[in-house]
């Protein structure tokens with residue numbers, strides 16, 4: 847499997863992992879677009895949002911829960927933050943392993959695309 851994020855999960859590619867449990871891991875984005883830019887992913891290889899089934903609802907909920915906890919830990923709760931998931935080519939997804947971006951620490955763009 848040559849998926850970059852699967853290789854981060856397995857430890858083959860080093861990353862700044864700041865949280866992990868049996869379902870998800872979170873690490874700092876290598877090219878941060880904000881003072882805080884974290885990536886939250888499922889350990890399991892899911893290519894994109896479009897590949898989720900109804901049975902994955904709890905997994906997505908867990909990713910959001912972890913993101914909220916990390917946002918709190920990064921001191922973002924009061925001023926706010928953004929969670930974003932890009933899906934597919936026109937959605938701006940470059941890494942084909944489902945991931946949630948957590949962005950914060952500055953006033954983010956008023957537009958989403």
Ligand code: 5GP
Pocket residue numbers: 850859861862873874875876877878885931932938939940941942
């Ligand atoms: P996408 O455009 O697919 O939604 O976002 C992919 C994100 O993964 C980008 O923000 C990019 O900087 C980040 N990224 C790509 N490769 C690596 C890597 O090897 N390590 C880390 N920590 N982040 C990566």
Ligand code: ZN
Pocket residue numbers: 849850851852853890891892942943
């Ligand atoms: Zn993967």
